[in-house]
Amino acid sequence: KAGNRFLQLNVDAVSDEVRNWIQTKGLPEHSPGWAKLTRSAPFSNLDAPVSERTRKVQGDETLLFGSMMCKGFNFPPSLTALWSAIVGKEGWSCFFALDDETPIGTGAMYVSGSYAWLGGGTTVPEFRNRGVQKALIQARTDYGIAQGVLTFVVETEVPSAGKLNISYDNLRKMGFQHAYNRKNFKL
Numbered sequence: 001k002a003g004n005r006f007l008q009l010n011v012d013a014v015s016d017e018v019r020n021w022i023q024t025k026g027l028p029e030h031s032p033g034w035a036k037l038t039r040s041a042p043f044s045n046l047d048a049p050v051s052e053r054t055r056k057v058q059g060d061e062t063l064l065f066g067s068m069m070c071k072g073f074n075f076p077p078s079l080t081a082l083w084s085a086i087v088g089k090e091g092w093s094c095f096f097a098l099d100d101e102t103p104i105g106t107g108a109m110y111v112s113g114s115y116a117w118l119g120g121g122t123t124v125p126e127f128r129n130r131g132v133q134k135a136l137i138q139a140r141t142d143y144g145i146a147q148g149v150l151t152f153v154v155e156t157e158v159p160s161a162g163k164l165n166i167s168y169d170n171l172r173k174m175g176f177q178h179a180y181n182r183k184n185f186k187l
């Protein structure tokens with residue numbers, strides 16, 4: 001109910017009418033936008049070995065999941081309840097990456113039919129650069145394949161020249177292919 005609002009779309013796929021509407025309204029582009037990536041199942045052996053352990057989030061860990069996601073993405077704590085609410089909901093599967101038994105990263109997956117969306121993949125800052133995201137990608141795709149998922153989709157920030165994009169690079173290493181970019185226009 002508060003905060004910024006954005007229109008996100010693939011400008012290469014919209015009509016001239018939509019492009020003209022954006023220009024007429026003077027909607028400014030905001031941030032680099034989102035790269036959409038896809039991967040089809042079944043997977044062959046992945047090039048990136050996974051060493052970190054993962055497990056599904058339990059029903060009594062909903063607030064921990066939501067707060068870790070907010071911390072990892074630097075979201076305001078007020079969004080904890082929103083992210084906590086997806087744990088255990090129909091179609092949703094939520095995962096932790098672990099350091100021994102302590103959760104250090106989050107990942108979510110929504111399945112509908114033979115399609116799955118991966119999101120919420122983050123690592124709390126003090127545990128980054130240890131392979132956590134790759135482990136969470138692997139856990140979600142393995143779980144999805146076991147449920148009959150044939151196509152996985154995910155988005156991450158569009159790569160920018162000269163700027164490191166670990167999320168995009170990890171997804172590519174895990175076999176995801178770049179499909180298109182979505183731009184953000186501030187409303």
